Amino acid sequence: MTWRQRLSRWDVRSAPYLYIAPFFVLFAVVGLFPLLYTGFVALNRWSLVTGNQGFIGMGNFNYVISQPRFWDGVVNTFSIFLLSSVPQMVIAVFIASVLDANLRAKTFWRMGVLVPYVVAPVAVALVFGQLFADQSGVINAVLGNLGLDGIGWHADRFSSHVAIATMVNFRWTGYNALIFLAAMQAIPRDVIEAAVVDGANRWRTFVHVTVPLLRPTIIFVVITSTIGGLQIFDEPRMFDTFGLGGPDREWMTVTMYLYELGWAGQRNLGRASAVAWLLFLIIVLFAMINFAITRRIASSDARPKRKGR
Amino acid sequence: MSSVAMAEQLAGKGAGKAASRRRHRMEGGFRRPGWVTYSLLALIVIVSVLPLYYAFLLAASTAADIAQNPIPSLIPQGHFFDNVQRVLNAGIGFWQALVNSIIVSVLTAVSVIFFSTLAGYSFAKLRFRGRNGLLAFVIGTMAVPTQLGVIPLFIVMAKLDWIGNLQAVIVPGLVTAFGVFWMTQYLSEALPFELIEAARVDGCSMIRTFWHVALPASRPAAAMLGLFTFVGSWTNFFWPFIALGSTNPTLPVALQLLQASYFKDLSLIMAGVVLATVPLLLLFVFAGRQLVSGIMAGAVKG
Numbered sequence A: 001m002t003w004r005q006r007l008s009r010w011d012v013r014s015a016p017y018l019y020i021a022p023f024f025v026l027f028a029v030v031g032l033f034p035l036l037y038t039g040f041v042a043l044n045r046w047s048l049v050t051g052n053q054g055f056i057g058m059g060n061f062n063y064v065i066s067q068p069r070f071w072d073g074v075v076n077t078f079s080i081f082l083l084s085s086v087p088q089m090v091i092a093v094f095i096a097s098v099l100d101a102n103l104r105a106k107t108f109w110r111m112g113v114l115v116p117y118v119v120a121p122v123a124v125a126l127v128f129g130q131l132f133a134d135q136s137g138v139i140n141a142v143l144g145n146l147g148l149d150g151i152g153w154h155a156d157r158f159s160s161h162v163a164i165a166t167m168v169n170f171r172w173t174g175y176n177a178l179i180f181l182a183a184m185q186a187i188p189r190d191v192i193e194a195a196v197v198d199g200a201n202r203w204r205t206f207v208h209v210t211v212p213l214l215r216p217t218i219i220f221v222v223i224t225s226t227i228g229g230l231q232i233f234d235e236p237r238m239f240d241t242f243g244l245g246g247p248d249r250e251w252m253t254v255t256m257y258l259y260e261l262g263w264a265g266q267r268n269l270g271r272a273s274a275v276a277w278l279l280f281l282i283i284v285l286f287a288m289i290n291f292a293i294t295r296r297i298a299s300s301d302a303r304p305k306r307k308g309r
Numbered sequence B: 001m002s003s004v005a006m007a008e009q010l011a012g013k014g015a016g017k018a019a020s021r022r023r024h025r026m027e028g029g030f031r032r033p034g035w036v037t038y039s040l041l042a043l044i045v046i047v048s049v050l051p052l053y054y055a056f057l058l059a060a061s062t063a064a065d066i067a068q069n070p071i072p073s074l075i076p077q078g079h080f081f082d083n084v085q086r087v088l089n090a091g092i093g094f095w096q097a098l099v100n101s102i103i104v105s106v107l108t109a110v111s112v113i114f115f116s117t118l119a120g121y122s123f124a125k126l127r128f129r130g131r132n133g134l135l136a137f138v139i140g141t142m143a144v145p146t147q148l149g150v151i152p153l154f155i156v157m158a159k160l161d162w163i164g165n166l167q168a169v170i171v172p173g174l175v176t177a178f179g180v181f182w183m184t185q186y187l188s189e190a191l192p193f194e195l196i197e198a199a200r201v202d203g204c205s206m207i208r209t210f211w212h213v214a215l216p217a218s219r220p221a222a223a224m225l226g227l228f229t230f231v232g233s234w235t236n237f238f239w240p241f242i243a244l245g246s247t248n249p250t251l252p253v254a255l256q257l258l259q260a261s262y263f264k265d266l267s268l269i270m271a272g273v274v275l276a277t278v279p280l281l282l283l284f285v286f287a288g289r290q291l292v293s294g295i296m297a298g299a300v301k302g
Helices: A002-042 A059-066 A068-099 A106-118 A121-131 A138-145 A157-185 A189-197 A202-213 A215-229 A254-264 A269-299 B003-011 B013-025 B035-059 B063-068 B080-088 B094-125 B131-141 B146-159 B167-173 B177-190 B193-201 B206-217 B219-235 B238-243 B251-261 B266-301
Strands: A044-047 A051-055
Touching (some): A002 A269, A002 B094, A002 B131, A002 B146, A002 B167, A002 B177, A044 A059, A044 A269, A059 A269, A068 A157, A068 A202, A068 A215, A106 B035, A106 B266, A157 A215, A157 B035, A157 B266, A189 A202, A202 A215, A215 A269, A254 B146, A269 B146, B063 B266, B080 B094, B080 B266, B094 B177, B094 B206, B094 B219, B094 B251, B094 B266, B167 B219, B167 B238, B177 B206, B193 B206, B206 B219
């Protein structure tokens, strides 16, 4: 009896920790440890084939920082990120506001905007890579029919960024629209009605009441898309057959450079690790700046006091 | 502009109030959308679906034809099954990739559901020291770009001789911070303490209480979590590309191989795209509703 009681007490005490343990163990092994160990690998000469060949201090970092290609990658990554996130937020809020109505067949429309989400980025990139093909692509053909010159989507730096950002926008705009839609529906209707009663038209109500109330959601979406967006790999990797980011690395992102150093070209995991750590720093820094900016922009409007989560 | 808004504009407060009364009867409806709204929505949905249809059109034509007519006619030609056949015989193991994708996606989905529910139950319903701190830690890890740890992860997997084996892709995805957070949120609202206590009083051990009370109660949220995990695993590329390589690919890796070896044969590549996408589209037809409500539920809470 006492033995059973003791067992039962042990059960009650230990169960909560046992149940959460799998997450913490797994995170420690495949999340935290690799991230920290990346810092160690970055301080060594470390080849993909022969492994660790000794401590070289900041050598890998110095190498990476001195490479114009790395900085090309940084610029490309940010350019693609801005081209994808800014229009995406605007269009997503717009789509959400269209969906935020007393629609017939609600679920159908909501599912309709979500279809691109279930298409793998690799597949999206292959399809859009062809839509944006320089010679046999639909978009240049349409431009040609309109009497315009085709655009060198795979030749010009900025154009290639537009094409790649379009892929990202295609996949994520509907998803984010649904997030914004949920946030819009959480806004109490009387707040909107009050604005309408005060004589605001629909556009003014939208800009001065709805958008400021979406602020917490906008911040949430911007932060999450920053973390993912700056690590972008799939779409630019698949934009052409060679996967190096173009003849002059026009659309090579930082993660692609990491891959190239580590696995494709030099097979130098030390240098690749230095890139990983630098990208980590960039992401942390940029997420913080982003947070500050979004907060300021989204709060600059006079808004009714209501605390969102 | 809708008639309700118009009435408010023209007639002021009284009409506004009448309109608002009318609105309340419309079950949370806000304004009555007109044809402009529906045309806009139709346009948005067409833009969402058209690239996929384009892929299908190319998959149903021939490479020579694509080169001649960049803008395909909207009626598909008859070469789709030929091209599918050629993808399957292309020597990059497309069948194997399909099977691999199914194995990886199903196993990670089931495992994420189980371990996330277990941890979520603990965080939401059990009392223990350090609970709030640990939960905050879990949420914090969601903001950590763990993808940047690929290099040591690769080194470890190589030591274990797992490179090229599916475990290399499955094991890192067995449980996620998002899943734990998601289930914690759900269970703290959906599972009454009384049920747990009743089971305990009846003599259930802790794990039996979890199994017979918490797990059934978590079903709706668990289904959504499983779907998101499934889609995430199915579409994942970066890590499988590094860890599996060409010998034992998942579908996205197989698509990359297809592109690398047959880059001139567009109809073949697009047939591969269609093949890799159709399973998820089928899933979407049956479970898209849950995905939609999952995203919307997550947004309000997150």
